[in-house]
Amino acid sequence: MAETLRGFIIYLLLSVVAISCSTSSEPAPGPFSGPNPWPEIRHERIETLLPEAMERAGTEAWAVLCRSNNNDPLARHVGCENAVAPAVFLFQLQDGELFSIVFTPPGEAEALRDIALHDSIAVVSRSPGALVEAADYINRRVRGNLALNYSETNELADGLSYSQYTRFTDMLMQTVKNRIVSSEELVYEWLSVKTPAEVEILRKAAELTSKWQYEVYDMVVPGETTDRDVAGFLETKMAEAGVTDAWSPDQNPNVNSGPDRGHAHPTDKVISPGDVIQIDFGIRVYDTWVSDIQRFAYVLAPGETEAPEEIQRYWSTARDGNRMVLEVMQPGITGIEADRVQRDWMDENGSMNVMWNTGHPVGYVAHDIGPSLGGAQQGRDPHPTAFRELRAGNVFAYDGFYMWEIEGGTKTISVEEMVVITDNGAEYLTEPQNELILIRSD
Structure with a gap:
């Protein structure tokens, strides 16, 4: 005692x-008391480093599936940290140019427009939902490798649950499924610098x-x-x-x-x-x-x-x-x-x-x-x-x-x-x- x-x-x-x-x-104000610089830095990283990372990884498209309560560990890096209903954040590289599109229900659409991080916001109804609309887009538009967040060696690139993976890939055509790859190399190339x-x-x-x-x-x-x-x-x-x-x-x-x-x-x-x-x-x-x-x-x-x-x-x-x-x-x-x-x-x-x-x-x-x-x-x-x-x-x-x-x-x-x-x-x-x-x- x-x-x-x-x-x-x-x-x-x-x-x-x-x-x-x-x-x-x-x-006295501390060194970290000012405005958070993350929004600007995140935008710079997506705009300048992500295209190079996708090229190094040999990836045409990268889909990040987001949701509430048990979100992907990379959510803040791609702008879906506030997801409530399921959404898909898709990055596509064509001729060295990066294009991003978000498939989201109406509830989060305005907030995503406000942060102005992505090229396009596709507002979809809750039924059939964002995953269905994203899968349809990928089936029609993606011809190269599609990266998804699963990995045995990189925890931060392993955010896709088994149920998310099976549900989403069941919506993809077999020719697209054949080109699915782990995002671990892409994420390594992007976040390591x-x-x-x-x-x-x-x-x-x-x-x-x-x-x-x-x-x-x-x-x-x-x-x-x-x-x-x-x-x-x-x-x-x-x-x-x-x-x-x-x-x-x-x-x-x-x-x-x-x-x-x-x-x-x-x-x-x-x-x-x-x-x-x-x-x-x-x-x-x-x-x-x-x-x-x-x-x-x-x-x-x-x-x-x-x-x-x-x-x-x-x-x-x-x-x-x-x-x-x-x-x-x-x-x-x-x-x-x-x-x-x-x-x-x-x-x-x-x-x-x-x-x-x-x-x-x-x-x-x-x-x-x-x-x-x-x-x-x-x-x-x-x-x-x-x-x-x-x-x-x-x-x-x-x-x-x-x-x-x-x-x-x-x-x-x-x-x-x-x-x-x-x-x-x-x-x-x-x-x-x-x-x-x-x-x-x-």
Whole structure:
């Protein structure tokens, strides 16, 4: 009971500090307090990037079936996030020109005209309905491959339910059915590249994510502060700034001052001298783009002025591995080649095998679409995207690793930074962590 009360008091104190640090009589507007730029960016992405993606994927047409309550995960990307009755959003590429038509009941037609995202709005009666009208159009007008949202390897391209698929394809002629393909390649080509405007938003999100982690480390009191207290501080910062979680709120932030817990929730473990603390934290801004950054600290024992030699070596090795991967990331290299640089460096320096990939795309979700920076680790088959080449506009969260044994399990330093691939290589989105943060305990 006393431990619970003490933890609650510390949480309140950290929350008060967070509020006092970020508020005044007139709170300054945050970096994400202005109008949401998503409508304009979405229009640009459809107009400039989708035609190229369809050409690369060898697709003439792409049909996205939308509905209420259990909508397609790509609904916001194509403009059907507000669908109520079933609707079909069809994109057709002819002679390099993209044309979009929406088959929708009257209830949503005016709203779709207002957003002016699509070339044509075909208003259909609820009976026989939008699916019937769209199928009839496709039967008459589409002669090439038709992409639908089903996939075994890409969750965001797998939004079509079995019942939707069977009902819709039953309306198509056999010659059209023969040309149905998964949209996974089209969606990969389209969403894996971010526009310059999106990169700038992700840059600001990364900067804020890192800044708050440094702030909370300044508040830690060894022997009193718990992992959950640290998480509470960061949750308060998010609420004040009007941003939300980059992934499941139960596991964001993941604060871990003991043995490795993987992707897990913070606990009531008290942070103690000798602990290496990991914070894995991300925010969602404008309800669209997410960050993913990790920062590490060591709690000095009484009388210590620096981390023990071994801890410093583990940190330096992980940091240097991160920098070595940065040097090889450039357009044309594959994800598995980047991961192999990390694995060779870990082997050379005596790290235990780390099961996680070196990195992953990040943008619309924490584990986004794009090349996987993995596949070279032991005991895990490469994901197909590990063999894909990096391209300018890809954004990654990626780690430098070192794992060793401690009492109760293992501990992993995973120096996670965010980068964007440019024509000339890779560029950090925020100042990387160069030194292990030291927390005094006396």
